[in-house]
Amino acid sequence: MIIVKKSIIPWVGGKAKLMWIINLLAPLKYGRSIDVFGGSATVTLNLECPHNKLKVYNDYNANLVNLMRCAKERPLGLIKEIGFLPLNSRDDFEMCKRFISQEEFAEEDLKAELELTEIMFPPPQAEELKHIMLKKSADKDLKRAAMYYKLLRYSFNSNGDTFGGKNCDIRRFFVDIWKFSRYFKRVVVENKDFEAVIKQYDRADAFIYCDPPYYEAEGFYAVIFTAEDHIRLRDTLKEAKGKVMVSYNNADYIKALYEEFYIFYTTRPNSMAKKEGEVYEELIITNYNPKEFLPEKTGQLNLFSFLLNAEPEGEYKLIHQPITNEKEPTT
Structure with missing residues (x-):
């Protein structure tokens, strides 16, 4: 049984x-490793990449990235802010939503203000003002991170949009934040468009993992992801120098879109299903052929045949392999 580090x-x-x-x-x-659509950071936390190698977490959701940065860099401050921010009712929940919607992630604005301070004031006063501005900004970031954290914890289906009306002792999650800070201390945290972050960190020895909004399920995500974005992602990954893996829902459109890649089929328990035992169909897509090194991990892999993992977590099936675009496996 694989033990997964908790988000x-x-x-x-x-x-x-x-x-x-x-x-x-x-x-x-x-x-x-580059976790392009980082989300909860579960993949960044659990990739079997040597600890001394570069790990990049990226997400386009500015409030989420702010939360991850605060948890990484100021865990005690975040815990303190969460403790001082009670959330016991629907009114409290809506107040947090209003704050989150109005307080934008203004990193560029802060940079511009700091530059103007250096121009408008002599050095001693400028340094003092910059210190005050940075502290105020950091405190505001902590407050926004705490509010966003509680929105996710108290919302229905963890979507941060609808009050779930459930009891939740937030104090029992404090140790998770502390552990997360230790795990994430060497991770680079980015807030960029997927194409920009892929092109910035792509190298021949890179492993690029993408978990984009699923096709025709984009409404469940906090950021807008259009039909054109699905195509733009595919085109960006086709040009990648490193090894690429993409997770998607089992959709015919996606299988056609990635016909130049290897496509695997698997299932997982469907946590949002109304009936117990229902599964969700997933695709795992790669721009390289894993079968060359899979024997070292599990045994043989053949097209259209099922293979059990050595530690039986589930089953998967290779359902498509490309005629071209095969990359040599990393050994």
Whole structure:
């Protein structure tokens, strides 16, 4: 049984139930990992990448990235802010939503203000004002992170949108934030468009993992992801120098879109299903052929045949392999 390091937040589409196959089909060795649609950070936390290698977490959701940065860099401050921020009713929940919607993640604005301070004031006063501005900004970031954290914890299906009306002792999650800070201390945290972050960190020895909003399920996500974005992602990954893995829902459109890649089929328990035992169909897509190094992990892999993981977490099936675009496996 694989023990998965816990995220600090619940998250729609979290990959805890798929880490066994993500690590199984990942290259044996890589010099850096880029979690492009980082979400709950479950994949970043659990990739079997050597601890001294570069790990990058990225997400386009600015409030989520702010929470991850605060949990990484100021865990005690975040815990303190969460403790001082009671949330016991629907009115409190709506107040947090209003704050989150009005307080934008203004990193560029702060940078501009700091530059103006250096121009407008002599050095001694400028340094003092910059210190005050940075402290005020950091305190505001902590407050926003705490509010966003509670929105996720108290919302229905962890979507941060609808009050779930459930009891939740927030204090029992404090130790998770502290552990997360230790796990994440060497992770680079980015808040960029997927194309920008892929092009910035792509190298021949890179492992690029993408968990984009699922096709025709984009409404469940906090950021807008259009039909054109699905195509733009595919086109960006086709040009990647490193090894690429993509998670998607089992949709014919996606299988056609990625016909130049290897496509695996698997299932996981459906946590949002009304009936017990229902599963969700997933695709794992790669731009390299894992079968060359899979024997070292599990045994043989044949097209259209099922293979059990050595530690039986689930089953998967290779359902498509490309005619071209095959990359040599990392050994």
